[in-house]
Amino acid sequence: MQIDKQSPIPIYFQIMEQLKTQIKNGELKADALLPSEREYAEQFGISRMTVRQALSNLVNEGFLYRQKGRGTFVSKLKMEQPLQGLTSFTEDMRSRGMKPGSRLAEYQLIQATEELSSILGCGYPATLHKIIRVRLANDIPMAIEASYIPFDKAGKLDTSHFQSSMYEHIEAYNQMPISRAKQELEPGAASEEEAELLGIQPGAPVLYIKRTTYLQDGTAFEHVKSAYRGDRYTFVHYMDRVK
Amino acid sequence: MQIDKQSPIPIYFQIMEQLKTQIKNGELKADALLPSEREYAEQFGISRMTVRQALSNLVNEGFLYRQKGRGTFVSKLKMEQPLQGLTSFTEDMRSRGMKPGSRLAEYQLIQATEELSSILGCGYPATLHKIIRVRLANDIPMAIEASYIPFDKAGKLDTSHFQSSMYEHIEAYNQMPISRAKQELEPGAASEEEAELLGIQPGAPVLYIKRTTYLQDGTAFEHVKSAYRGDRYTFVHYMDRVK
C-alpha cells in the first residue's frame, strides 16, 4: 500500500480507495485490526488528520468501525455492495444481471395538476414533461413508469434523452448534483390495463412505487409513479440506524 | 447563537444542534447563505477545522449543501425529518401518529434451519429465539411478524422484552450499537391464515417485508419476516445518491 503525494487526487481519497479494494479482495478480513491512525500517518509521512479523514469516511460508509481505546476494525460486509443508493431503473437492472430496456408509451408536455405542482414544489401552473414508459428486463416487461419533470429543470427533451441517462442530463442542466429521493411503496392488484401492458393476469400482485427525487439544494426535479410486477421484482434496500 | 467552550459536550456538536434547531424553526430559511467557516471560527474564537467538522456532518445529514467558491447554504428539507432510518415497528407507528400494540402469537427456542443460520451467519446448529407477533396500530391488526434472533446475541428473553424496546436490549447486551439493516419488499396476496390474523379478505394485497439487522461490526442479530396489510400500510423511505 502506497500513496502519491504529488498526485492531484487527494491523499485521503487514495487511502480510501486502497482500503476498500483490500477489504473487497479479502486482504483485509472481517474484524481485522487496522494499524493505528498514528502508524498510518508515520508510514505515509502525512498528518494524522488526513488519515482520520480517510478512515472517518469509510466508517460512515460502513466499511470500518471504531472502538474508543481499542482501534479501528474491518466490518463484516457480507451484504453485497450497497451499490443501491438511488439508482435508475437501468442501473437497478444491470446490478441484477439483466439487460434493461424501455418502450415509450406516451410523451407530451402538460400543465401541472395541483397535486403535482404541490409535490414538485413548482409554480402553478407550470409546464411538465410527462413520460410514460414500459420498462423491460431481458426484453420482458418489468414495470410501467410515469415520470413528471418540470420543464424548467430539464429544458427540451427528445427521444435521445429517454434512451440515455436522464439523471446525468439533469445534473448537467442544473449544474447541481442529485442528492436524494423519497419513495413510497404499496402492494396492489393489477388492473386490466396494467395486466395488459405487463403481460400478467388481472388481479396479480404488483408493487406500486412513487418516487420524488431532489437536487442537492432540496428542489424536487421529478416525480415518478410506477407499477412493478410482483412475480419478477423484489425491492431491496439498506437502512442506517439514526442520524 | 453561542457556544460553551468549557462544556464537556464537544464544540462541533453544540454548533450542529443549534444550526439544526434554527433550520427547523425557520430562523434559517431554505437557500440562505450561512456565514463562512472563517467567520464562524472568529465569532466563536475556535479553529476553522472545528467549524468544518460541524458543517460537514450537517452536509452529510442533508441539512446543508456547499458550493465551491460560493459558500454554504441551507437545504430545502421540505420532506419531513427523515426520522426513519431503521426504526422498529413501535417507532414507525408512533411517527405516523398511531398507537402501536402487539399480540404474542408464538414464542419458542428453536434450532436454526440451514437457511436461517446462513442468513444470520451464525453457527449451525445454533439456538434461536422464534417470536411471532401480530402487530397492532390503534388496536387494529397491521402486520404479522416472525423474528429470529440468535440466543448468543440476546441471552434469555421473557415477555417483558417483547413489550419494551428490543433494540435497546440488544445494543446493551452486545455492547455495540446497531448500524444497519437490509430489507427486501415484495407484494403478495393474503393467504387464508394471514387474512384471518389480519382481519382482511383472502387474496387481498399484502406487503411482505424481510429484514436482516446488523451490529456495527457487521454481525447479523435478527431476521424478520413480516406481512403488512396493503390497505392500511405504505412503506416510506429516503435514499441518498452514490456513496
Next chain:
DNA sequence: CAGTGGTCTAGACCACGCG
C-alpha cells in the same frame, strides 16, 4: 481581485481499554 470551500500539516490534551 478578494472570499469561499477543499485539503493538509504538526502538533496538543482528553477519556477510554487493557495489561
Next chain:
DNA sequence: GCGTGGTCTAGACCACTGA
C-alpha cells in the same frame, strides 16, 4: 502506564466563484 480514537488548534496552499 501506554496506546487508542475523539477533539481541537493555528496556521497553510489550492481551485473555484463572482464582482
